[in-house]
Amino acid sequence: MSLSPPVLDLPFDTVPDSGEFLSAAMRWHFSPETGSAFWLRKLDELDFDPITEIRDTEDLTKFPDVSSELRDVRVEELIPRGYGNRPDVVGVYESGGTTGAPKRIVLLRDWLDRLLGWSSAQLDAHGVPHGLNWLCVTPTGPHMIGDVIKHQTAYRGGHTFTLDLDSRWVKRLIGDGRAAEADAYAEHIVDQVRHALRTQDIGVLMITPPMLERLARDDELVDLVNHKVRAINWAGTQMDPDTRHLYRTEIFPRTILYSGFGSTMILGNASERPGLSDEDPCVYDPFAPYMSFRVIDPDTGKPVGYGERGQVVMSHVSKSLLLPNILERDLATRIEPPRGTDSDSVADIAPVQQFDNEGVIEGVY
Amino acid sequence: MPTEPITLDALGPAGEYRTKQRLRVDYLTGGTAAELSIVPKVYVSRAMAALHKATSLPEQERLAALAKAGEIFVNETIAGLSFSEYEHTVTRTSGVPISVVRQATAAIAESAASVADTAPLARPQGAVGSWRDSRTRGGRAIWTRRGDVFAVHAAGNHPGPHSLWLEALALGYRVAIRPSRREPFTPHRLVTALRAAGFGNDQVVLLPTEYDAADEILRRADLGMVYGGDDVVRKYGGDTTILPQGPGRSKILVTADSDWRQHLDTIVDSISDQGGVACINATAVLVEGDPAPLAEALAERLAAIPSLPVDDERAILSAHPPSTAQAMQEYLAAQARESTAWLGGEGIVEHLDDGTAVLRPAVHQLDRADAPQAGIELPFPCVWVAPWNRQDGTAPLRESLVLTAITGDDQLVDELVAEPTVSNVYLGDYPTHWIRPGIPHDSYLGEFLMRTKAVARA
Numbered sequence: 001m002s003l004s005p006p007v008l009d010l011p012f013d014t015v016p017d018s019g020e021f022l023s024a025a026m027r028w029h030f031s032p033e034t035g036s037a038f039w040l041r042k043l044d045e046l047d048f049d050p051i052t053e054i055r056d057t058e059d060l061t062k063f064p065d066v067s068s069e070l071r072d073v074r075v076e077e078l079i080p081r082g083y084g085n086r087p088d089v090v091g092v093y094e095s096g097g098t099t100g101a102p103k104r105i106v107l108l109r110d111w112l113d114r115l116l117g118w119s120s121a122q123l124d125a126h127g128v129p130h131g132l133n134w135l136c137v138t139p140t141g142p143h144m145i146g147d148v149i150k151h152q153t154a155y156r157g158g159h160t161f162t163l164d165l166d167s168r169w170v171k172r173l174i175g176d177g178r179a180a181e182a183d184a185y186a187e188h189i190v191d192q193v194r195h196a197l198r199t200q201d202i203g204v205l206m207i208t209p210p211m212l213e214r215l216a217r218d219d220e221l222v223d224l225v226n227h228k229v230r231a232i233n234w235a236g237t238q239m240d241p242d243t244r245h246l247y248r249t250e251i252f253p254r255t256i257l258y259s260g261f262g263s264t265m266i267l268g269n270a271s272e273r274p275g276l277s278d279e280d281p282c283v284y285d286p287f288a289p290y291m292s293f294r295v296i297d298p299d300t301g302k303p304v305g306y307g308e309r310g311q312v313v314m315s316h317v318s319k320s321l322l323l324p325n326i327l328e329r330d331l332a333t334r335i336e337p338p339r340g341t342d343s344d345s346v347a348d349i350a351p352v353q354q355f356d357n358e359g360v361i362e363g364v365y
Numbered sequence: 366m367p368t369e370p371i372t373l374d375a376l377g378p379a380g381e382y383r384t385k386q387r388l389r390v391d392y393l394t395g396g397t398a399a400e401l402s403i404v405p406k407v408y409v410s411r412a413m414a415a416l417h418k419a420t421s422l423p424e425q426e427r428l429a430a431l432a433k434a435g436e437i438f439v440n441e442t443i444a445g446l447s448f449s450e451y452e453h454t455v456t457r458t459s460g461v462p463i464s465v466v467r468q469a470t471a472a473i474a475e476s477a478a479s480v481a482d483t484a485p486l487a488r489p490q491g492a493v494g495s496w497r498d499s500r501t502r503g504g505r506a507i508w509t510r511r512g513d514v515f516a517v518h519a520a521g522n523h524p525g526p527h528s529l530w531l532e533a534l535a536l537g538y539r540v541a542i543r544p545s546r547r548e549p550f551t552p553h554r555l556v557t558a559l560r561a562a563g564f565g566n567d568q569v570v571l572l573p574t575e576y577d578a579a580d581e582i583l584r585r586a587d588l589g590m591v592y593g594g595d596d597v598v599r600k601y602g603g604d605t606t607i608l609p610q611g612p613g614r615s616k617i618l619v620t621a622d623s624d625w626r627q628h629l630d631t632i633v634d635s636i637s638d639q640g641g642v643a644c645i646n647a648t649a650v651l652v653e654g655d656p657a658p659l660a661e662a663l664a665e666r667l668a669a670i671p672s673l674p675v676d677d678e679r680a681i682l683s684a685h686p687p688s689t690a691q692a693m694q695e696y697l698a699a700q701a702r703e704s705t706a707w708l709g710g711e712g713i714v715e716h717l718d719d720g721t722a723v724l725r726p727a728v729h730q731l732d733r734a735d736a737p738q739a740g741i742e743l744p745f746p747c748v749w750v751a752p753w754n755r756q757d758g759t760a761p762l763r764e765s766l767v768l769t770a771i772t773g774d775d776q777l778v779d780e781l782v783a784e785p786t787v788s789n790v791y792l793g794d795y796p797t798h799w800i801r802p803g804i805p806h807d808s809y810l811g812e813f814l815m816r817t818k819a820v821a822r823a
Binding site: 213216217219240241242243245246247251 | 384385386403404405406407408410411414
């Protein structure tokens with residue numbers, strides 16, 4: 001007994017027609033028998049009919065950005081009724097919580113299976129071997145990333161090693177100007193990494209750029225990584241092109257460097273395009289049409305041209321979740337997607353940087 | 366002058382290093398002078414680690430290399446620039462007048478030539494230079510480093526301060542410089558010259574970085590020196606491994622037993638020499654008696670300074686982008702509300718034909734010695750003239766890098782010399798900007814870099 005049309009249940013490597021897929025997804029999420037309580041309630045507030053008017057990912061911009069409501073909504077209301085009374089819930093996860101209270105989403109089994117299939121194929125494309133043990137130096141607790149990696153490692157063979165990393169506490173310390181405590185906490189993480197690397201066969205290191213920087217300035221850890229680790233999968237924040245170049249050429253020259261750019265709000269991540277040279281920008285292609293990106297001018301809301309910088313808007317559309325038109329704080333370069341992809345690709349994700357505190361005019365320096 | 370922008374690479378432990386991220390350094394009149402490579406934090410961490418692993422040159426070799434570097438600095442073409450082209454580039458990007466740049470570069474060359482003689486001047490007389498000295502037999506103090514790696518967050522207002530850190534190299538430190546975005550040319554030229562003269566790539570490095578990686582240079586060094594404003598002094602004031610170089614707030618005091626008319630040249634010079642951009646320029650003049658005649662005389666003399674493009678040989682005033690000059694003018698106007706303007710009250714910005722703006726001198730009279738304005742140091746000839754009397758005592762003279770006292774009162778001089786927050790006391794016709802190798806600028810740097818240690822042997 002399934003209420004869902006086959007186009008919503010395709011294997012990961014069968015790319016649906018974007019229009020057909022979106023129409024089916026809208027019918028699923030906005031039909032009283034299958035949609036979630038959250039979206040069925042929202043339907044009255046929409047000034048358009050999603051079932052007839054959403055034909056491509058461009059149309060998803062008609063939706064309001066509802067992500068802030070995910071701070072308060074009961075997670076039961078997010079699960080589409082079409083999953084029945086006993087939905088196969090893998091977990092409830094939260095966004096980082098950098099700005100205000102965290103937002104929650106629910107991960108369902110069918111999406112996880114599709115995501116793992118796709119992610120694993122991406123790892124293959126980058127030459128990351130199967131059967132390796134992974135060490136996850138990523139946020140734990142309510143964060144999705146570490147949990148999904150456990151499933152991915154099991155899928156590809158190998159064991160997952162984890163450690164405790166409370167990223168919200170680090171952000172709080174930094175925000176309060178307690179840099180020394182943040183530093184001590186980060187070194188506490190490094191100690192855990194060292195113990196795992198010394199004693200276990202770690203084949204893949206999943207890590208955030210700030211933690212990788214700490215590893216890179218420790219000779220013993222650099223040696224351990226170069227001896228044992230076949231691939232470094234970095235994600236979570238940005239890495240500038242010069243740092244990436246140093247890792248690839250000088251610090252970890254024999255290690256595959258592979259990255260993802262994602263968000264809890266899209267239930268996964270876009271994947272670094274395989275085969276990029278050192279001179280290329282770091283391009284990410286999303287798992288479209290399930291995840292899609294747009295790069296817009298924040299003042300006008302209009303897309304910027306290919307090669308131009310803008311703010312990233314993300315959408316997730318699957319049988320398990322509808323979360324369209326989420327404005328992210330990251331800036332990126334808009335890149336032409338692979339052929340047949342109904343989404344932008346993005347590159348050079350970066351925060352705005354400053355060289356000096358130039359505001360002060362008193363004094364002569 | 367080169368027509369294309371020159372490339373300023375980072376100077377790392379494995380040599381020159383060019384990054385994808387570059388910072389443009391523009392001429393004030395438009396156009397780009399240079400593209401500066403900006404290294405990421407992980408590069409900084411590894412460069413600092415390399416400095417720690419390196420060894421320093423033996424003393425005689427490093428002193429010889431310093432002297433040779435001074436000659437290379439002056440004589441060779443570096444990064445595509447002859448010495449004269451380099452000086453003009455500094456002038457046209459930083460806005461410091463060419464004559465001031467020339468004095469500063471001469472001071473750097475002189476420091477390189479004389480540092481072998483001046484660095485040991487800070488050594489306590491009870492200490493010898495090495496444990497091998499025969500005087501350590503039976504026990505003696507030796508003078509030794511507090512660490513091995515010294516970091517500098519450099520200033521961009523004036524090339525002169527780069528003469529100072531050569532002392533650290535002379536004393537055997539490995540040194541990392543983070544240049545200012547406003548003026549990376551001088552440290553790039555100096556570090557290149559030092560390497561050509563014999564210092565290893567892992568003994569002196571130039572690490573241009575973004576703001577977020579700048580602290581990494583200090584964190585990975587044993588000792589550091591940071592130029593900046595009051596915020597920098599506050600940030601590092603409690604850290605015994607960091608020497609902050611904050612505002613100078615240099616001052617002049619004229620007591621009633623001396624006639625300021627006899628010393629007007631000294632006072633005017635203290636305010637306007639170096640274009641007023643240095644921490645050793647006078648910020649306040651305190652006079653026992655009515656300050657109005659002195660303020661009037663200063664206004665007359667300073668008003669005569671011409672507004673000229675900075676690469677004119679006769680230029681005295683520094684140039685700025687018009688928006689920066691305008692902001693400075695507004696800031697001054699807001700601060701000067703409770704004072705009497707003798708010069709500059711109608712505005713201090715003068716726009717030149719070349720598109721730059723010069724900041725013209727300002728003279729304001731305050732009604733009391735402890736008025737807070739007397740501590741406002743701005744990077745152009747801007748002076749606050751205030752009355753002073755015996756009841757005020759030394760309190761309004763505190764927090765001065767240099768205090769020139771024009772007085773016949775030796776008891777007052779005793780008090781000024783004893784005042785802990787006054788770094789230098791000059792008497793009579795020594796302008797506040799007077800500075801010579803071997804005479805401490807703000808204590809000897811060696812007092813910060815070195816310590817004594819007991820060595821006893823048979």
